[in-house]
Amino acid sequence: MGSENPYLGSQMIGAFRKFWNHHFFRLVFLALICYLPGCAHNPVMGPFPSGPMAPNSVIAEPPFLFPRDFYHEVGPSETLWRISKTYDVDMSNILRVNHLSDPNQIVNGEKILIPQTRGPRAVIPLYPTKRWTHIVIHHTATEMGNARTIDIMHHERGFWNGLGYDFLIDNGTDSKMDGQIEVGPRWIKQEVGAHANAAGMNEKGIGIALIGNFSKERVSPRELDSLVFLVKTLKNYYHIPDENIIGHRDVPGKTTECPGTLFPWQEFKQRIKG
Ligand SMILES: [Zn+2]
Numbered sequence: 001m002g003s004e005n006p007y008l009g010s011q012m013i014g015a016f017r018k019f020w021n022h023h024f025f026r027l028v029f030l031a032l033i034c035y036l037p038g039c040a041h042n043p044v045m046g047p048f049p050s051g052p053m054a055p056n057s058v059i060a061e062p063p064f065l066f067p068r069d070f071y072h073e074v075g076p077s078e079t080l081w082r083i084s085k086t087y088d089v090d091m092s093n094i095l096r097v098n099h100l101s102d103p104n105q106i107v108n109g110e111k112i113l114i115p116q117t118r119g120p121r122a123v124i125p126l127y128p129t130k131r132w133t134h135i136v137i138h139h140t141a142t143e144m145g146n147a148r149t150i151d152i153m154h155h156e157r158g159f160w161n162g163l164g165y166d167f168l169i170d171n172g173t174d175s176k177m178d179g180q181i182e183v184g185p186r187w188i189k190q191e192v193g194a195h196a197n198a199a200g201m202n203e204k205g206i207g208i209a210l211i212g213n214f215s216k217e218r219v220s221p222r223e224l225d226s227l228v229f230l231v232k233t234l235k236n237y238y239h240i241p242d243e244n245i246i247g248h249r250d251v252p253g254k255t256t257e258c259p260g261t262l263f264p265w266q267e268f269k270q271r272i273k274g
Helices: 006-021 023-034 080-087 091-097 147-156 185-189 221-238 265-272
Strands: 068-073 111-117 134-139 167-171 178-183 205-210 245-247
Touching: 068 080, 080 091, 080 111, 091 111, 134 221, 167 221, 178 221, 205 221, 221 265, 245 265
Parallel strands: 134 205, 134 245, 167 205
Antiparallel strands: 068 111, 167 178
């Protein structure tokens, strides 16, 4: 008989699990690891462009009640790994039905079949950093579009690295669903934005744009629901105060109507509280 007490071992594992499950202690534990010699000068902070799920990702419910086949148009810098997480369908199944042998074969703008999915879920990757202190809301001032078409537009305008926003909320045009949240390459790479070049907002503000021209039309209920979900997720994780959640037109030094004269500020501000 060994002197080891198996009961004590399981008690210790239980205690550690309890400790680990507590979000605060998990953060403290990770912070301690990051302050090991040599690491303090190189803070751990994304990017995880195609690797494991970003820490603390938040996932919204998928839109369809029952699984069905669905065609997805590949967005800028989107990986098959990310698409498989978005649709909650195994990467090998997507490769098989599209007769692909290599996940890197997919190209921007290509339509690929997603077998038996409950639709695109919003997978919001959250990277531990203190740089994001503001959220800036925009409209695209276009009736149609998606991350790919706005990326092309921003490339044509000469924006460094294309799509200037971190997130884009679709309005049901250009093969995307009404209220679908697309994550831009800048967010995945945690790069500086190209959406509000005043008051340092590109450096400290998370840029979210909704497809539409809200000086001419109202925000669709689904777009607004998705915006509320996204903003609440970001503001809670990055501890962004409500007064720092602003429209593009509220950025000091800007003269623009963005996100449009019909944007429902009162309702939006009310819904993101708490
Ligand atoms: Zn704007």
